[in-house]
Amino acid sequence: MTSVATGTDMSATTAVRRRRYVDRKSLLPLLLFLPPSLILFTLFVVLPMIDAATFSFFDWNGYGPITDFVGFENYADVITHRNFGTAVRNSLIVVAVSLLIQLPLAMWCAIALAERGTHINLIRVLFFLPYMLAEVAAGLIWKFVYDGNYGLLPAIGGAIGVDMPFVLGDKLWVIPAIMLVITWKYFGFHMMIFIAGLQSIPGEVIEAARLDGVSKWQIVRHIKIPMIRSAIVISVFFAITGALQLFDLIIPLSNGGPSHSSHTIVTFLYQFGILRMKLGFGGAVSVLLFIACVIVALAYRRILFKVEQN
Amino acid sequence: MKHIALAAMLGLAAIAPAQAQTVVRHLHITSIPAEVELMNKIAADFMAQNPDIKVELPFLENEAFKAKLTTLLQSADAPDVFHSWGGGVFYEQAAAGVLRPIEDVLSDEAKANVGTAGVSAFTAPDGHLYGVARDVSEVVLWYNKTLFEQAGVDPASMETWDGFLAGVQAFKDAGITPIAIGAKDKWPAHFWWSKLVVRLAGQDGFAAAARGEGDGFAGEDFVKAGEYFLQLAALDPWQEGFLAAGYGDASGYFGDGNAAMHLMGDWDYGAMKDNSADKNGIPDEELGILPFPTIEGGKGDPTDTLGGLGGVLFSRNASDAAVKWIEFFNSTENQALYAKDAYYIPIAKGAADVMTNPFKVQIGQNISNAHWHALFFDQALGPNVGGVVNDVSAELAANAMSAEEAAEMIKEAVDDEL
Numbered sequence: 001m002t003s004v005a006t007g008t009d010m011s012a013t014t015a016v017r018r019r020r021y022v023d024r025k026s027l028l029p030l031l032l033f034l035p036p037s038l039i040l041f042t043l044f045v046v047l048p049m050i051d052a053a054t055f056s057f058f059d060w061n062g063y064g065p066i067t068d069f070v071g072f073e074n075y076a077d078v079i080t081h082r083n084f085g086t087a088v089r090n091s092l093i094v095v096a097v098s099l100l101i102q103l104p105l106a107m108w109c110a111i112a113l114a115e116r117g118t119h120i121n122l123i124r125v126l127f128f129l130p131y132m133l134a135e136v137a138a139g140l141i142w143k144f145v146y147d148g149n150y151g152l153l154p155a156i157g158g159a160i161g162v163d164m165p166f167v168l169g170d171k172l173w174v175i176p177a178i179m180l181v182i183t184w185k186y187f188g189f190h191m192m193i194f195i196a197g198l199q200s201i202p203g204e205v206i207e208a209a210r211l212d213g214v215s216k217w218q219i220v221r222h223i224k225i226p227m228i229r230s231a232i233v234i235s236v237f238f239a240i241t242g243a244l245q246l247f248d249l250i251i252p253l254s255n256g257g258p259s260h261s262s263h264t265i266v267t268f269l270y271q272f273g274i275l276r277m278k279l280g281f282g283g284a285v286s287v288l289l290f291i292a293c294v295i296v297a298l299a300y301r302r303i304l305f306k307v308e309q310n
Numbered sequence: 311m312k313h314i315a316l317a318a319m320l321g322l323a324a325i326a327p328a329q330a331q332t333v334v335r336h337l338h339i340t341s342i343p344a345e346v347e348l349m350n351k352i353a354a355d356f357m358a359q360n361p362d363i364k365v366e367l368p369f370l371e372n373e374a375f376k377a378k379l380t381t382l383l384q385s386a387d388a389p390d391v392f393h394s395w396g397g398g399v400f401y402e403q404a405a406a407g408v409l410r411p412i413e414d415v416l417s418d419e420a421k422a423n424v425g426t427a428g429v430s431a432f433t434a435p436d437g438h439l440y441g442v443a444r445d446v447s448e449v450v451l452w453y454n455k456t457l458f459e460q461a462g463v464d465p466a467s468m469e470t471w472d473g474f475l476a477g478v479q480a481f482k483d484a485g486i487t488p489i490a491i492g493a494k495d496k497w498p499a500h501f502w503w504s505k506l507v508v509r510l511a512g513q514d515g516f517a518a519a520a521r522g523e524g525d526g527f528a529g530e531d532f533v534k535a536g537e538y539f540l541q542l543a544a545l546d547p548w549q550e551g552f553l554a555a556g557y558g559d560a561s562g563y564f565g566d567g568n569a570a571m572h573l574m575g576d577w578d579y580g581a582m583k584d585n586s587a588d589k590n591g592i593p594d595e596e597l598g599i600l601p602f603p604t605i606e607g608g609k610g611d612p613t614d615t616l617g618g619l620g621g622v623l624f625s626r627n628a629s630d631a632a633v634k635w636i637e638f639f640n641s642t643e644n645q646a647l648y649a650k651d652a653y654y655i656p657i658a659k660g661a662a663d664v665m666t667n668p669f670k671v672q673i674g675q676n677i678s679n680a681h682w683h684a685l686f687f688d689q690a691l692g693p694n695v696g697g698v699v700n701d702v703s704a705e706l707a708a709n710a711m712s713a714e715e716a717a718e719m720i721k722e723a724v725d726d727e728l
Contacts, residue, residue, distance in 0.1 A: 062380040063406030148551040149563075166551025169494070257494055258553040259705060274377065276697045277402075 049290065056283030074284035083260040084285075087268035090175065094246055094264065097179045098186070098239040106187040106235070110194030111220055124195070128188040135185070139252030142181045143168065146253075168254050174262045178253055185249065186242070190235045197228030233304060240296055244289065265289050331364045332631040336622070336639075337382075337389035338367060339375050342580070345653045352647070356638045363631045383408040383625055390628040391636060394441060396431035396619040397685050398692030403623070404434035410624045411438035415633045423642065424621075427683065428657050431619045441623035442636050444645075445654040446683070447575045448617035448673045449501045451600040452582070454592055457570040461486050465600055471538065474603040478547045481570050488547040490569035492560035493707050496700035497688055501573050501616070502542070503703040504687045505602045506535035508616050512609035513682040519721075520691060522728045527720035531609065536706055536713025538605065543709040553708055558585050565591035571600070575617060576655065576673045599669060611681035618686050619657070691724075698723040 056075070059068040078084055113124050130138060145152045148166035157164030167173040201224065209219050225232070247266040250256060256263040256271055263271065265285065273282020336353075340346050346369070353365040368389065370378060375393070382388055383403060394400055403409050420442065421429055428443030458465055461484035467473040481488035492498040507516060511531035519527045549555065549563050557574075558581075564572040565586030572578065583591030604612055622636055638644065645656035652667040655674050662674045677683055688696030702719050705711035 061402055063384070063402050063408065146554075148554065166554045169551045169554030254554070255494060257496075257704070258708065259710060260701070272697075276694045277380070277399075277692075278694060 052283045052286045054283070055279050056287050058280045059278075060280045061277040062279050070280065074280045075288070077281055078284045078288065081272070083263060083268060083272070086261060087263040087265050090262060091244055091246070091264045093175060093179070094182060094243040095240055097183065098243045099236065101179075102183045102187050103190055103232075103235060103239060105183065106190035107194055107225075107232075109187070109191045110198060111224065113191070114195050114198040124191075127191055130185045131189040131192075133185070135248035136252055138181065138185050139249045142177075143253055146177055169258050171258055171261045174254050174258065178250065178262060181249060181253065182243075182246070186239075190239065193231050193235050194228060197231030198224060201227045237297075237300060240300070241293060244293055244296070265292075331362055332629050333364045333366060334391065334629065334632045334635050335366045335368060335389040336632075336635065337375075337392040338369055339372050339393050340369070341371065342653065344651070345648070348647055348651070348653075352639055352644050353635075356635055359638075360631075360634070363635065365635055388625045388627060390632040391622050391624055394432075394621060394623040395686070395689050396443070396621070397689035398696070399689070400432070400440070400623060401434050402692070404436060404438070404440055408626050409434075409440040410626050410628045411440060412442075412624050412628075412633055413439040415630055416442065417637060420637045420640065423640065423658050425657065425659065427619065428621070431685075432621055432623070441621050442640055443619055443621040443657045444640060445620045445648075446617060446657055446674075446677050447577060447620070447655065448615045448677055448683075449505065449573060449575050449686075450673060450676075451602055452564065452572045452574060452578060453598045453600050454564070454567060454570050455596045455598050456567070457481070457486050460484060461570065463570075465598065468600055469603060471603045471605045475541060475545065478542065478545050482545060482547070487549045487563075487569040488545075488571060489549075490555075490560040490564040490572045491548045491552050491707060492555050492557035493548070493552045493704045494555055494559075495557045496704045497686075498557050498560060498574065499707040500686075500688055500700045500703035502539055503535060503699065503706060504616050504684070505573070506538050506605070507532060507687070508614050508682075508684050509602065509605045509608040509610045510535050510538070512611065513614070513684070515609055516684065516687075520724065522724050525721070526724055528714075528717045532717045532720070533713045536702075536716045539703075539706045540709060540713055543707055548707065553704070561585040562587070567592060573602075576670060579652065579667070579669055594668070597669070599672060613676075613680050614682045614684065615676050615680040616684045616686070617677065618689070619683070620654075621657075692727065695720065695723045695727060 055066065057069060057071060058066045059070045059073070060066050109127060113120050113127075133141075144150070146167045148154050148164065148169075153167065154164040165173055167177040205223060205227075206219060209223055214222075245266055246264045247270065250262060250264055250267045251270075254262045256267045260268075260271075266289070269282050269285040269289070273279060273285055338349065340349060346367075349367060353367060357363065357365055379392070383392075384406075388408070400409075416439065421439075424443040429439060431443050432441035433439050453465065455465075461481045463477045463480045468477045478488040491502075511519065511529075515529075515531050518524065519529060519532065549560070549569055552560070555563070560572065561574065561578055561581050562585030563569055564574075564578075565582035566588075572582070574582075579597075583589060586592075601612075624632060624636075640658055642658045642661045645658040645661035646664045648654060649656050649661050649663075649665045649670075652665065652670050655662055655665070655670055655677070662670075665671050665674065684690070688700050690696075691699060698720055702711060702716035706713070706716055
């Protein structure tokens with residue numbers, strides 16, 4: 001509470017007033033609803049996180065008691081690992097592609113499909129379908145699409161007379177190929193968030209603008225997008241945190257290969273921490289990832305606060 | 311009300327004997343339906359003879375099994391008996407105290423039935439016996455006789471490394487893919503490196519390197535193994551897109567008759583059929599096994615084989631009944647049923663005698679005549695070093711790393727473990 005109060009220019013009296021409000025009106029629901037979620041959260045989120053952080057200071061293979069204290073050695077090993085840089089770079093590429101390609105695409109589709117109508121609903125469902133598919137299933141499907149012998153991609157290439165490479169076995173092509181799948185998989189989700197936002201804009205506002213002779217593009221630019229700001233804020237947040245945690249699409253597609261060139265931070269953690277039974281190393285990766293996520297979340301909040309106050 | 315209470319009491323009395331049963335949970339990774347059925351049948355026979363013991367056979371898929379086992383063994387839900395491969399991981403499990411020593415429970419007859427190799431494979435460095443060996447496997451060079459004829463390559467000419475390279479070139483010239491490989495999964499690539507090490511360094515050289523003695527895996531023989539591997543890779547002998555192909559893809563590619571050779575375990579005999587487009591694979595009369603080429607000046611014995619030795623381990627909470635079940639399961643009589651259908655090559659004495667599949671028979675003989683049956687290196691060396699071996703093997707197959715760098719990386723991983 002205090003940190004929020006100092007973080008903004010909230011006056012002392014509002015803080016007091018707010019506290020009193022909490023005391024009187026929300027005490028009962030607080031007592032009623034908080035404990036179950038707090039207990040679950042502690043058991044399944046906080047304690048495992050503390051565990052992982054503890055492992056990161058030990059040399060431990062997963063068996064028996066944790067005794068081999070090594071200080072920050074695991075962290076040093078992670079940072080100097082020959083494949084860690086690639087994993088970080090790839091995760092950042094996913095973030096960039098999500099923000100610069102996936103979200104604009106989702107916005108474009110949302111604006112085109114925000115009207116109601118049977119055929120429009122159908123198209124919407126079609127666009128949303130990939131998102132409902134399990135990640136692993138999507139990965140497997142695209143693995144077949146990309147397969148150089150039997151896949152759809154080489155078939156298309158053959159039809160137009162271009163010799164397609166085995167994209168998932170090619171260091172140059174594997175990342176663009178994965179980015180395409182990510183965009184295909186998640187743009188529908190963001191599109192739905194945007195559509196929900198667009199539909200909450202009162203019709204009169206747009207009607208009035210139209211009567212004033214405002215062009216379509218200007219309506220989008222100056223009315224629609226500003227009015228669904230909160231939807232965009234949520235989408236961007238999901239896109240960034242989702243990108244940092246990307247895992248289950250990569251495993252069936254490329255398994256991080258060829259030559260560990262398509263690892264994300266999480267597949268890197270799984271490959272070198274879990275599968276190779278170096279849980280301390282894995283713990284160190286997860287702590288670093290956690291810190292990165294917290295920084296993103298805090299920075300994002302702060303930036304938004306500033307924008308909101310302006 | 312009275313009636314209900316009475317009925318309940320009678321009901322309790324009826325299930326009371328069932329509660330007195332000892333439950334044995336045997337976690338397995340068998341996924342071929344007919345093989346699972348056979349396992350269920352053997353368990354049913356056992357339970358008919360031992361009404362006081364109930365055998366349960368939970369299943370986990372191979373990769374899921376590997377990922378889950380560490381946690382499972384340390385939980386209250388640990389299975390009594392579970393599938394295992396001989397090698398590094400099992401020593402860790404023994405050292406952590408999650409296994410039960412069974413040398414005093416297992417009958418001498420059962421010990422004799424798996425032979426000295428079977429006993430030593432499941433004896434940890436602490437001297438205790440923790441498991442029972444079930445099967446052996448060998449990595450061999452499968453080849454397609456039809457394609458050899460087409461390219462005019464004499465299989466006998468492939469027995470030396472130079473002859474082998476010449477043969478590979480002949481296939482290239484004839485427009486036939488010489489070798490299928492599943493390099494995405496990496497372990498299939500590591501068979502090439504391992505076989506070369508078996509030939510070049512031999513048993514003593516490998517054991518010394520694994521202990522980190524001298525130059526370890528950065529030593530001369532291991533660098534040479536990498537160089538020979540690169541010689542092969544330079545010919546671009548693999549199918550197109552081999553870095554994106556998993557084991558199943560490569561196995562199917564060979565089974566479809568698209569590649570002349572496939573360096574793979576004996577299990578590929580069945581898997582190659584399963585993975586092929588028509589599910590028939592290469593007919594027996596067109597299929598052959600080549601010995602891995604010998605290398606002049608190599609320290610290995612020509613009879614040395616590379617493969618696995620699988621079996622089961624007993625977890626900390628396993629009862630004597632669990633041991634009794636495994637003795638029954640692993641008896642010559644029951645293992646002969648597996649041998650008959652060629653699921654694997656049983657280690658139980660005499661069980662393999664009923665094998666009719668000529669390839670399995672030959673592989674069985676190879677192993678029993680071997681001077682050294684090297685366990686898969688990625689398992690023998692433990693998950694961490696093994697992972698690095700697999701990594702560099704895939705790099706070497708792709709001609710993307712120097713032999714020195716590959717050797718150095720493996721040595722570093724070993725040093726890290728010691």
